[in-house]
Amino acid sequence: DQQIDLAVVAGDGIGGEVVEQGLRALEAALAPSGTKVVTTEFDLGARRWHATGETLTDEDLERIRQHDAILLGAIGDPSVPSGVLERGLLLKLRFTLDHYVNLRPSRLFEGVTSPLADPGEIDFVVVREGTEGPYTGNGGALRVGTPAEVATEVSVNTAFGVERVVRDAFARAAQRERKHLTLVHKHNVLVHAGHLWRRTVEAVNAEFPEVTTDYLHVDAATIFLTTNPSRFDVIVTDNLFGDILTDQAAAITGGIGLAASANINPDRTAPSMFEPVHGSAPDIAGTGKADPTATILSVGLLLDHLGRADEAAAVQAAVAADIAERATSSSVRNTAQIGADIAARVAG
Ligand code: IPM
Ligand code: MN
Helix, strand or coil, rough: EEEEEEEEEECCCHHHHHHHHHHHHHHHHHHHCEEEEEEECCCHHHHEEEEEECCCCHHHHHHHHHCCCEEEECCCCCCCCCCCCHHHHHHHHHHHCCCCEEEEEEEEECCCCCCCCCCCCEEEEEECCCCCCCHHHCCCECCCCCCCCCCHHHHHHCCHHHHHHHHHHHHHHHHCCCCEEEEECCCCHHHHHHHHHHHHHHHCCCCCCCCEEEEEHHHHHHHHHEEECCHHHHHEECHHHHHHHHHHHHCCCCCHCEEEEEEEEECCCEEEEEEECCCCHHHHHHCCCCCCHHHHHHHHHHHHCCCHHHHHHHHHEEEEEEHHHHHCCCCCCCCHHHHHHHHHHHHC
């Protein structure tokens, strides 16, 4: 294609600053092929909510659907009650656009100091289910604020939903060198959902006999992420376990400033969405301290999803080179300088 129509949701806090740098890398990567990036900015987040009371309207969604992909900065602001933007905007996008694969790669780049004394090689990807689990909002509260209050959050796991994400995880594992898939759950306690996940992995494994599998309870998985992260290749897990594990995965590979993610609709019935794992960091918004690297790496995932493997590799290589240099340089760069340096490397 000679044109990519991109919906841009800068969102809150540092979102706009990091997205700006992500777009620079994207344009640098596509320039040699003559591909144009046409962006449409969507005013979504705290500002819009305060001004109009809206989080994400049907009309917004309809317009967003017209695009090839979405680049999102960050959502969330302390001036908005917790959950309003998270549920009404970010999760609504993921759910409505059927982003059932929440892909979160973890790699320890050369030059990055891990908080682990002996991290070994870290290169795995978490396939986090994106549309079900405890995130659906199924549940409720009774007698709120009284001593008799009851609050339930019911985890929804459908055979359809589990199978499609497990199949995607197997397909990704089959493409990788080690071809290994780890299911993370807690089927010794969450028996209903846990056994559905376990049976599904067993069944889908028949379609991918070349992929080896194992299983870890989520608590044990957190231990291995600390003691032996090299053992992981592809992890498949539910929405909430995946949320927690991917923050830990980010921490052991240099922090959330480097953690990229893709919310993918593999059936391509709606645009996929690419965003850094980090939040809006209102405390440093406007200071130029935000690291745009996670957003730039997310742009790499975007290019990959759009079938631009070479351009994706160029972005990834540029980031790797920039990170390697950080280790030896004492100069402190701001958001825009990091973005400019990486874009220059992408341009070669
Ligand atoms: C993430 C975030 C979101 C999540 C929140 C902000 C809803 O923590 O992308 O990991 O829980 O998925
Ligand atoms: Mn999270």
